[in-house]
Amino acid sequence: MVTSRLTGLHNSDVSGRRARVAESTGLPPDQLAVLDPGAGLSLEQADHMIENVLGVLGVPLGVGTNFVVDGVDRLVPMATEEPSVVAAASNAARMAREHGGFTTSNSGSVMIAQIQLVDVPDPGAAAFRLREAAAEILALADEQDPVLVSFGGGARDLRVRELPTRTGVQVIVHLHVDVRDAMGANAVNTMAEALAPRLAEIAGGRAILRILSNKADQRLVRARATFDRDLLGGAEVVRDIVHASAFAEADPYRAATHNKGILNGITAVVLATGNDTRAVEAGCHSHAARDGAYRALSRFEQTPSGHLAGTLEVPLAVGLVGGATRAHPVARAAVRILGIDTAIELGAVIASVGLAQNLAACRALAAEGIQRGHMTLHARTIAASAGAAPHEVAHVASRIVAERRIRAEYAAEVLAELRASTTPAVP
Numbered sequence: 001m002v003t004s005r006l007t008g009l010h011n012s013d014v015s016g017r018r019a020r021v022a023e024s025t026g027l028p029p030d031q032l033a034v035l036d037p038g039a040g041l042s043l044e045q046a047d048h049m050i051e052n053v054l055g056v057l058g059v060p061l062g063v064g065t066n067f068v069v070d071g072v073d074r075l076v077p078m079a080t081e082e083p084s085v086v087a088a089a090s091n092a093a094r095m096a097r098e099h100g101g102f103t104t105s106n107s108g109s110v111m112i113a114q115i116q117l118v119d120v121p122d123p124g125a126a127a128f129r130l131r132e133a134a135a136e137i138l139a140l141a142d143e144q145d146p147v148l149v150s151f152g153g154g155a156r157d158l159r160v161r162e163l164p165t166r167t168g169v170q171v172i173v174h175l176h177v178d179v180r181d182a183m184g185a186n187a188v189n190t191m192a193e194a195l196a197p198r199l200a201e202i203a204g205g206r207a208i209l210r211i212l213s214n215k216a217d218q219r220l221v222r223a224r225a226t227f228d229r230d231l232l233g234g235a236e237v238v239r240d241i242v243h244a245s246a247f248a249e250a251d252p253y254r255a256a257t258h259n260k261g262i263l264n265g266i267t268a269v270v271l272a273t274g275n276d277t278r279a280v281e282a283g284c285h286s287h288a289a290r291d292g293a294y295r296a297l298s299r300f301e302q303t304p305s306g307h308l309a310g311t312l313e314v315p316l317a318v319g320l321v322g323g324a325t326r327a328h329p330v331a332r333a334a335v336r337i338l339g340i341d342t343a344i345e346l347g348a349v350i351a352s353v354g355l356a357q358n359l360a361a362c363r364a365l366a367a368e369g370i371q372r373g374h375m376t377l378h379a380r381t382i383a384a385s386a387g388a389a390p391h392e393v394a395h396v397a398s399r400i401v402a403e404r405r406i407r408a409e410y411a412a413e414v415l416a417e418l419r420a421s422t423t424p425a426v427p
């Protein structure tokens with residue numbers, strides 16, 4: 001039985017953390033060895049993934065603890081270079097755990113392909129003809145990917161839009177495809193390219209763009225959690241987080257930063273599982289602007305019993321098959337640690353981490369400010385960047401935090417003092 005409540009995990013060293021994660025998930029410890037630098041993605045594998053490969057970039061991979069998502073404990077791999085993100089998500093998940101953790105819902109796994117038709121003589125008549133041919137068109141789409149259809153996926157709907165543009169009215173066809181456990185871009189792009197000649201013939205125009213839309217608003221995930229008033233810091237903190245939420249719902253300048261906080265969590269899990277971070281972020285930002293003004297993707301409100309309820313809705317075009325998820329050894333290990341079997345489950349975890357991250361940031365901002373937590377953890381990065389060796393980082397970081405001088409030049413001074421005090425005097 002997995003438990004994500006690994007209290008004090010951060011006080012262990014990497015091998016101790018791996019041992020606790022392996023014990024909790026039941027994974028053989030050697031399955032985590034692939035997380036060693038250089039043991040994951042080989043140069044040869046990288047050379048098959050992208051072009052002009054010179055090497056591999058390492059990104060820290062942490063684990064978010066305390067998560068309960070739809071009643072199941074989940075340990076969540078998070079790949080990020082930003083200090084305090086993993087700690088913050090884990091802390092927020094701890095506060096939600098008291099009230100059952102995160103519950104989610106979703107709109108399914110439908111992706112949209114767009115086919116752009118131009119030089120259409122009578123857009124209105126063309127739109128009607130295209131709608132009349134829907135059954136033929138959907139069948140032609142399914143013929144392109146029998147494997148997807150065999151997994152229960154396939155073309156589900158055809159929508160036609162008459163779009164006024166500065167180059168004239170364009171007829172835009174939307175093909176809705178259930179892509180099941182794939183992210184779906186390659187699948188729907190293949191279908192769009194195959195349909196384009198027939199669509200152009202029906203419309204009497206010319207097809208140009210045939211590509212999926214990253215505004216994946218048919219693939220929405222909603223997460224909800226109740227965060228404990230006392231663990232948050234009391235009624236005043238709850239009240240001020242609600243004010244912070246109202247600010248982000250009303251102001252695009254605050255909403256951009258509020259949503260960046262959400263994406264700190266979302267993108268860390270998307271990256272760890274080998275999914276397309278740019279596609280997910282494009283979808284989230286487009287969703288934030290869905291009614292014309294750019295707004296917060298989440299909302300916080302006080303519950304009748306004085307705790308804090310948080311809700312989030314985001315499009316999540318993520319998959320467990322295809323893309324890099326199956327090709328990248330670390331992504332495969334991350335999926336095993338998560339213990340998930342479907343893209344729907346992955347989306348549920350990702351949305352929950354986004355909401356957790358968002359809460360942690362808003363709580364810190366509404367209470368003591370972000371810098372105490374963030375900079376305390378950032379101090380280790382500053383110490384290392386000042387040249388501290390691994391065994392020197394803790395001393396330098398604790399000194400610059402204690403003296404509230406968390407800056408590179410002071411870290412260098414502390415490091416020089418440390419080395420002078422430990423260098424044996426020349427006889």
Ligand SMILES: CC(C)(COP(=O)([O-])OP(=O)([O-])OC[C@H]1O[C@@H](n2cnc3c(N)ncnc32)[C@H](O)[C@@H]1OP(=O)([O-])[O-])[C@@H](O)C(=O)NCCC(=O)NCCSC(=O)C[C@@](C)(O)CC(=O)[O-]
Nearest residue numbers: 007008010084085087088090091257258261360361364373
């Ligand atoms: C950083 C904390 C969690 C410390 O908070 P704390 O209260 O000092 O932590 P604690 O020592 O009491 O530990 C509480 C729990 O936090 C977790 N935790 C605590 N420390 C660690 C650690 N080292 N490594 C891993 N996990 C840690 C851990 O889960 C632990 O419980 P446990 O599970 O052990 O029983 C808190 O100050 C915090 O959440 N701060 C918010 C920081 C944050 O949100 N960072 C995100 C990057 S900034 C960002 O999002 C952009 C922003 C801010 O602009 C977004 C926006 O504007 O909305």
Ligand SMILES: NC(=O)C1=CN([C@@H]2O[C@H](COP(=O)(O)OP(=O)(O)OC[C@H]3O[C@@H](n4cnc5c(N)ncnc54)[C@H](OP(=O)(O)O)[C@@H]3O)[C@@H](O)[C@H]2O)C=CC1
Nearest residue numbers: 147148151179180181182183184185186187276279322323
């Ligand atoms: N704008 C964007 O976001 C774009 C993104 N991309 C990239 O496309 C990649 C993802 O494309 P995607 O289509 O997911 O990748 P793949 O084409 O690699 O995987 C999808 C394919 O896997 C097969 N498959 C096997 N099992 C399943 C299952 N259970 N559910 C669904 N399909 C299954 C299907 O049939 P079959 O085996 O016959 O293929 C399906 O077509 C991402 O890495 C992304 O970076 C590319 C272009 C644009």
